Amino acid sequence: MTGVIPADLIREQIKAQMAAGAQQDMIGKVNAFVDERCIPLEPKFLQGSFKALKPELDKARAEAKKRGIWAPWIPRAHGGLGLSLPEYAKVSAALGRSPIAHYALNCQAPDVGNMELLMSHGSEDQRARWLAPLVAGSIRSCFSMTEPEFAGSNPVFMETKAVRDGADYVISGHKWFTSAADGSAFAIVMAVTNPDGKPHERASQIIVPMDAKGVKLVRNIQIMGDVGDDYASHAEMRYDKVRVPITNRLGAEGAGFTLAQERLGPGRIHHCMRWIGICDRAIDLMCKQAASRMIAPGVPLGSKQAVQHMIAECRAETDAARLFVLDAAQQIEAKGAHEARVAVSAIKFHTAGVLQRVLDKALQLHGALGMTDDIPLAYWYRHERGARIYDGPDEVHKTVVARQLLKGYGLKVE
Amino acid sequence: MTGVIPADLIREQIKAQMAAGAQQDMIGKVNAFVDERCIPLEPKFLQGSFKALKPELDKARAEAKKRGIWAPWIPRAHGGLGLSLPEYAKVSAALGRSPIAHYALNCQAPDVGNMELLMSHGSEDQRARWLAPLVAGSIRSCFSMTEPEFAGSNPVFMETKAVRDGADYVISGHKWFTSAADGSAFAIVMAVTNPDGKPHERASQIIVPMDAKGVKLVRNIQIMGDVGDDYASHAEMRYDKVRVPITNRLGAEGAGFTLAQERLGPGRIHHCMRWIGICDRAIDLMCKQAASRMIAPGVPLGSKQAVQHMIAECRAETDAARLFVLDAAQQIEAKGAHEARVAVSAIKFHTAGVLQRVLDKALQLHGALGMTDDIPLAYWYRHERGARIYDGPDEVHKTVVARQLLKGYGLKVE
């Protein structure tokens, strides 16, 4: 580098500095909101139905709008705050501290992913009809991809079909783990439109209104003891000759997987940072319990070496993972989701593992209390066991990372 | 040893041989019963209330009596089959394969422990009133020891009091994790009767009918998402000046902990072998899934090395743990629960760890299906997380083992 100072560089750096300050401010606001409006609602969330909690959640959502923290990840043009991915990542960790906070700010999966799809690939009509109310929080949506008969780890292996008939697609198939279908206004359904295409070019993503004829929510699947309801549910679905206009397709015909992949990069950052937030909260609960619980008169739990070591191990691996995820977010920002996909696979399985170990220790430290739904640890312990499975199981992501590394050594593996 | 062959020895050995044959036969019967009468009821158990399942369970219980496998662990004199501890241990593993099988044979905790207490320390009146119907399966019972305000890992640390007033005790206190209280006929309550005694000589065990005035079931605590009901529940209890005759006490005044300890030796064998049975079933489910699930056309899940290794690791550590537990059962049989207590602590934490690792791998292998309550893995994954906590957390048992070992090296540790 020479001594010449390009004006652009200066401007960019100043912007970065200002953004850093603004971001701290934003995270402060989000943390306050989580503490004041989300954590107090947890007992009701943990021990009752989502529907029963809905009115209070609606108030929290209104408050979030008032405080200027609504939809942080959505560009300003579409009604959000327009944070960059690394910025939003930190917000996601702050939200992760409570199981309802993402919802309260309208950045819950799968809606946020669907918003992204609509923003990137939606026609003007599609956006007007579906994106606008989604960003406003007046409707919800779901994403219908996994099929019970086929391994989710192999997304090109599916049977749901969308057959052209005039100006329509006629969709038939069987799906499950269509999260939040209960109460959704529409689903984005992955269906085979080009059965003779290459494996990754067979399926398309199609918007299906939930009130279309032939859409059947078979059941909310009981997951880890919870049937769940409304947003907090995972449906088994049947699509029985559901007819929708071809204009309901998102992007090109056969581009379903490409779109799904695009969507997963940032989506995994969101998840991973949410998990980091869960870890932060778990450590907070551990410390509180260690400091306040007496195991004999005058002997706090935290005086035991085993307890201290559990806390320290959780703190260290959470903090290391946080930096690892943020670095992947930077990579997506800098070079795009495709170029960063190996980094994203690495953080996905790594952080899911950290999450499981942290929750396990946090629960153990709490003893019998940890098994109860009086605090959120048991909820996370059971539902976030899925973290090592959903959006690609550990085994798949590890192979992605190894395959890429080995390619650099001249070895091509499947 | 000399060449002389004592007749006693011969008789004993022949008895052992015959018992071995008989036992194989018994285990065959139990396995058949579990397969035919318990596993088919699982979906209802996993996805509905216990009360709704009760009529079918009652039929299964009747069938168990008919098949001559009822109450295997209870001495013949009291109406059971009179198996030795090592014999029953193997039966417990067979039963462990289904979450309702222990109940179907009337050897579910905490009833079986309460039966033991009544057999060993109950007066004739107590046995007539409470033991007989318990063995017959016409009533249920609970054990009320742990208190929410005090660490369960330190059992001498409690506040529930039983104060003498004439011929009565007046009991006041707050308990939780009083498992199966909902629907029980009586509780055995641990309460301080001798507040000035040495720490381990302060409490007594007292029979409290659940319909006594002042007994209040505050709530069935929501555990890992399940409020539960009837037998499948864990209650928070209040005892508000509950008055029971002093003759309701079990054993000597102040002997509460001694009795509790006695009860825990065999009880932990039962639990550990039940866990081994869970592991056996989990491996069975893994193998079925590995052999039948396709991850691509013609590519079974079981062809993946990661899957094979998970199965092998589970098989090996389950089988090692089984022998370890059976050996501890032999030690209790040979030298009594007190002498075998260190062996029992070792199997308790070791087997609980094996159970957790096996269930974790079994769930991972099943992917999304493993998260659902369509198969019993998710149920065990969440509820048997308690195995490392109930009946003494890992940390306590490890210290027991180390303390005993170090004593042999001249070091006394707390």
Add this chain to the structure above:
Amino acid sequence: MTGVIPADLIREQIKAQMAAGAQQDMIGKVNAFVDERCIPLEPKFLQGSFKALKPELDKARAEAKKRGIWAPWIPRAHGGLGLSLPEYAKVSAALGRSPIAHYALNCQAPDVGNMELLMSHGSEDQRARWLAPLVAGSIRSCFSMTEPEFAGSNPVFMETKAVRDGADYVISGHKWFTSAADGSAFAIVMAVTNPDGKPHERASQIIVPMDAKGVKLVRNIQIMGDVGDDYASHAEMRYDKVRVPITNRLGAEGAGFTLAQERLGPGRIHHCMRWIGICDRAIDLMCKQAASRMIAPGVPLGSKQAVQHMIAECRAETDAARLFVLDAAQQIEAKGAHEARVAVSAIKFHTAGVLQRVLDKALQLHGALGMTDDIPLAYWYRHERGARIYDGPDEVHKTVVARQLLKGYGLKVE
């Protein structure tokens, strides 16, 4: 079973009882020998050459003969004690407590395996020439199978050839990890004699005197910092047109792998029980250190909870593994090595894992001292890292176990 008591059964059981007494006695003798004659030699073994230690080891060997504990695993007909495999397994654990004790009793690998091969498949001439002095301890031998260019995990993948030329084989090839070659009188060399046979029927085992022309010990390979010497060494070998009579072959032509497999069953029991003995000694060292080392004035190391937990975890998993290995030994005794091969694979990888974890904790507990060769932990830590590799790496044994299990579910995997 009927009530009839067969006389045979009685006799057999009495024999078993007597054997049990005799065996306790034998183990007592072996333990005393290890304490008195082997452990005192450890510092010299750990810090000097094997050759320098040899004179003292020879005295210990003479003493072992005098005490009637020499060659316990070898049948009486061949000059040993004729213990059964389960009996010898316990002796092997007692010997495992010191790194030189197996040698002192002449049951060190690879000699003991070679003795088995000669006993089972050796001609009268071969036995007279090689077996007798081997059992007597007047010569040593080695086994030359693994080749540097080919993965040891795939034993049918090798290049060393033995070509018939008249009454001779002419052997050419490159081997490594020919343990104890330095100072051996002969090697048993695995070489391809039938290149066109099926993969598992290509090689034969051939006795090659080390002084034959063309046998070259290239180097003692430096393993984990030790070049080693004499018995304590692992050679790289070249066989350059080595000519030996065809009568030097062991067993049938092409039977090399079958013989190797036979030999490995009991051999793995020996290894696993040796590892159990190492674990026992490691725990002994941990307890001694915990009881005697002060970490502050008046504060013994063993008062720390982390230290207690390490000790307890080691104790539990060692004891579980011991029973697991003994059970496999019983299976080999009862139904033969072939039928028990899956059990043997399970104990092999399981016990190797236990060993590594125990040594790791034992070393950590000793701090800086654990890193030194003042005590044997560092020696075992580094050299027994090989336990997860030699005689089949973990990965191979896990696949063997899974393959067998999955076969029972109708799935054939490679």
Add this chain to the structure above:
Amino acid sequence: MTGVIPADLIREQIKAQMAAGAQQDMIGKVNAFVDERCIPLEPKFLQGSFKALKPELDKARAEAKKRGIWAPWIPRAHGGLGLSLPEYAKVSAALGRSPIAHYALNCQAPDVGNMELLMSHGSEDQRARWLAPLVAGSIRSCFSMTEPEFAGSNPVFMETKAVRDGADYVISGHKWFTSAADGSAFAIVMAVTNPDGKPHERASQIIVPMDAKGVKLVRNIQIMGDVGDDYASHAEMRYDKVRVPITNRLGAEGAGFTLAQERLGPGRIHHCMRWIGICDRAIDLMCKQAASRMIAPGVPLGSKQAVQHMIAECRAETDAARLFVLDAAQQIEAKGAHEARVAVSAIKFHTAGVLQRVLDKALQLHGALGMTDDIPLAYWYRHERGARIYDGPDEVHKTVVARQLLKGYGLKVE
């Protein structure tokens, strides 16, 4: 933040940008040097004495000076390159890839720590006599603190004394793990000068020329099989009434621990980044082996899922740990070693754990080859087992982290 752009900020940012470019350049140079001049010397280092390698190392050192990469961590004023800690951290990772590269650039422990002590606390005379030749690489030094009779985990627990006698200290004591003493020009000895002070104010650091009367190198301790020599050694030392002038003391009397603590902050960054470099190299070796080793004709090792997963797990946890360490380096840079001490404890135990797991997997992947000293894995496997012990064992650092966290919750633990 306001819109005003302070000129200082701009200048600072530009400097940072330029440094980033310069640093990339520096790391490129260092990597090239390691590849060209260090890795080729490894076989000799791994299989021979340090003394024998010395002439070639001296040439490499000369080359490092010529390439302008000598003593990167030492300020320019003292003859180094003056990198900041975060900058040097990255260089340390690059050097970590070969076990001799730190030495080749004169930033090996303990010399680099001693240079820091002399720069910060040395008198002008001390610097002239000891620092200058140390930075130039013409002498070596050692640090003599740990005592065999006292636990190194408790540094205030020691017996070596320095008693004033006129203008001299007379030093007597017994030390071990005085690394690199063999061939050193001087030792910095920690000795009690103020026996009646508070525990942390009793000892002082005193420069002791190795040729002083009464200094005795008892032995190079055999560590993990290596006695070692010259720089690659760890001595047991006796100081028998060694007389040195009081002016040889570094810093204030009684400030020994304060100085030691200061020194450890950056020292632990150096170590942790060196370990990251080791991990990087281990992964490189894994990939090379996976890509080139055939396990059957045409079947590369890397085609096995278990191998792929090992590689991916190593890559992920290495990269997470790297960011974690760099963040701690930034913290030291920004707020000083004292304020960053908890972060430093967290990276110390966390990274040591990562290192051990990575090396274990790398070794396993290499099979028998991994056990040999033909490649550096076995060297690191055994010697870097010390990483979890030296500079404070895991257990101590975990307690430091927990103590600090719990303080924030109102709990003070010892």
